Amino acid sequence: MLIDLKLKLLEAIYKFYDEYAKGYFSVCVPGCCKCCTTSVLATTLECFYIISYLRSQGKLSLIKRLSGLSEKGYLRPTITTNERAYKCLNRIVPEEGDDNYLVEPCPFLHEGRCLIYQVRPFGCRSFFSEVRCEDSLEAIINPKLLTINILFLQIIEDIDIKGLFGNMIDIILFLSNSKNLEHYRQSEGISPPSILLPNRPIPGFLIPPNHRQEVNMVLNRLYHTKINGVDFKTKLMELKQAF
DSSP: OHHHHHHHHHHHHHHHHHHHGGGSOOOOOTTOOTTOBTTOEEEHHHHHHHHHHHHHTTOGGGGGGGTTGGGSOBOOOSSOHHHHHHHHHTTOOOOOOOSOOBOOBOTTEETTEETTGGGOOHHHHTOOOSSOHHHHSSOOOOHHHHHHHHHHHHHHHHHTTTSEEEEHHHHHHHHTSHHHHHHHHTTOOOOOOTTSEEOOOOOOOOOOGGGHHHHHHHHHHHHTOEETTEEHHHHHHHHHHHO
16 A cells, blocks of 8 residues: 555654754753644654554554644644745745634643654654753754754655645644544545645755755755665655555
């Protein structure tokens, strides 16, 4: 099934990125959870991965922590990462959403620890800061790492091309419906609610000139990463051909 191939590609990205990010300085430590909020954005692929993990661990009941949250005014994107890239590359000013949204602790946060840490989405996985957020009231990230983060966000969205993008809470609640989950698993067309956006293909990467060498190195290493003895790039092309 295509979903199995998608998950293998996603796992390879997570593993590659976790190792790559160790090369950057960060003050983030276990128990540091200022950035763990209801503002996490993700794709259906990432949320399917989370649900699959919870099922395998007998922890599907954790989804109940999301009950009632959909009525709250937390962050909901008006544009996907690749749609933003398309507009920026074509010198179209992207429409921005309302900045006045509710920010509360992530429902998967318990006593300062993440209950889904092993399968947390890339938006969480890539959130680092060179200063303590409690002190500066904002995160400061190495500009080169930020470029790499956007690169991977674009690739993940592209892999999940027939899927959706939005707030993690909304997508998990959407997929918690067995009919929606099965349609997604079978790569069938799904009718999303207005709060979720269709994923877009990569129109090109957003790369500052001074970061091109690093991006080329990262892509080369990623594409040659092995998945069951086969290059990541070959597996990616296999997925593309299926669509």
